[in-house]
Amino acid sequence: MPDSPLAKSSVFRGVHLLGYLRSLAQRGGGYELRGAFGWVTAADVANAAGVHGAGDELRSAFQRGELVREDVSVPDASTPVWIYRAADEAARAVAELNDEKHAVARPGHGQHGCRVYLRPGQAVALDAMRHAFHNSTSRRPRVRGEPEWRTCRELSGWLRDEADRTGVERIFMSDDLAWVVRNCLAERRELPPPPNSFTSAPVVVYRLTVTGAAVHPLVWHQAKEPDAFAIAAALRDDGRNHHPAMGSPVP
Incomplete structure (x- = not known):
C-alpha cells in the first residue's frame, strides 16, 4: 500500500497511532466536537502509552495528513490548544487493513456555544x-x-x-x-x-x-469496551502484544 497513509504512519511505543485514534472514535471515546468522537490532546496519548513526547508525534502525523486538529483554546488566548483526530482517509485505510467497515464521521449540530479545553x-x-x-x-x-x-x-x-x-x-x-x-x-x-x-x-x-x-468545556468520554486506552497501554514496541482494532505495527 505505497500510497496509503499507513505506509509512513506512526508507531508510538508500539501503539499504531492511527489505529488507536480510530478505535477510540469508533467506540465513542475521547472528546466530542461537533458530534464526532475520538479527539485527544497530546497528554491523553502520552498517558495511554505511558511515555512522553506525544506532542511531537501528533504534530508530525498532522503534517503528513494523517490527523486533523482543532484549536480549542479559550477566546483571545495567546497560544493554541490543539486536539487531534484521525483524518477520514487515514481511518479508512486502517479499516481496510483490518477488513472492517469504515463509518464516516459527519459533523453534528447538537452542541451549542464555544467548546474549549480546560483542566x-x-x-x-x-x-x-x-x-x-x-x-x-x-x-x-x-x-x-x-x-x-x-x-x-x-x-x-x-x-x-x-x-x-x-x-x-x-x-x-x-x-x-x-x-x-x-x-x-x-x-x-x-x-x-x-x-x-x-x-x-x-x-x-x-x-x-x-x-x-x-x-x-470539552468533556472526556470513556470508550466503550474494549477500552482503547486499555488496549494502548497493553501494547509495547516489541510487538508481542497486538489487537486487530489497533492496526498492525509498522516496522
Missing part, C-alpha cells in the same frame, strides 16, 4: 460560578443588584452539597480561580469587610463573565 479544576471552578449565576435570586446579595457574586468558600460549599447528593467529589484550587479570571472567563472583586468584622481584609468575590457564560 479539570478550571472546569469545576467555572461550573460552580455558572451555578451561582443561574441561582442568583436564592440568597441575599453581597453586591446590590448583582446577586451572582460568590466567595471562594461559597463556591466550594455548593460543590460539597453537590457531592453529598451525587457521591462525586469535585474541587478546584486557588490557581484554578486565578486562571479563569486571568483568561476573562470570570471576574474578581474586593469588597469592604462586613461591619464588626475581626479582620480588615477585604472580602474577595467572583462571578461569571459574558465570555465565561458562552464557553463550554
Whole structure:
C-alpha cells in the first residue's frame, strides 16, 4: 500500500497511532466536537502509552495528513490548544487493513456555544460560578443588584452539597480561580469587610463573565469496551502484544 497513509504512519511505543485514534472514535471515546468522537490532546496519548513526547508525534502525523486538529483554546488566548483526530482517509485505510467497515464521521449540530479545553479544576471552578449565576435570586446579595457574586468558600460549599447528593467529589484550587479570571472567563472583586468584622481584609468575590457564560468545556468520554486506552497501554514496541482494532505495527 505505497500510497496509503499507513505506509509512513506512526508507531508510538508500539501503539499504531492511527489505529488507536480510530478505535477510540469508533467506540465513542475521547472528546466530542461537533458530534464526532475520538479527539485527544497530546497528554491523553502520552498517558495511554505511558511515555512522553506525544506532542511531537501528533504534530508530525498532522503534517503528513494523517490527523486533523482543532484549536480549542479559550477566546483571545495567546497560544493554541490543539486536539487531534484521525483524518477520514487515514481511518479508512486502517479499516481496510483490518477488513472492517469504515463509518464516516459527519459533523453534528447538537452542541451549542464555544467548546474549549480546560483542566479539570478550571472546569469545576467555572461550573460552580455558572451555578451561582443561574441561582442568583436564592440568597441575599453581597453586591446590590448583582446577586451572582460568590466567595471562594461559597463556591466550594455548593460543590460539597453537590457531592453529598451525587457521591462525586469535585474541587478546584486557588490557581484554578486565578486562571479563569486571568483568561476573562470570570471576574474578581474586593469588597469592604462586613461591619464588626475581626479582620480588615477585604472580602474577595467572583462571578461569571459574558465570555465565561458562552464557553463550554470539552468533556472526556470513556470508550466503550474494549477500552482503547486499555488496549494502548497493553501494547509495547516489541510487538508481542497486538489487537486487530489497533492496526498492525509498522516496522
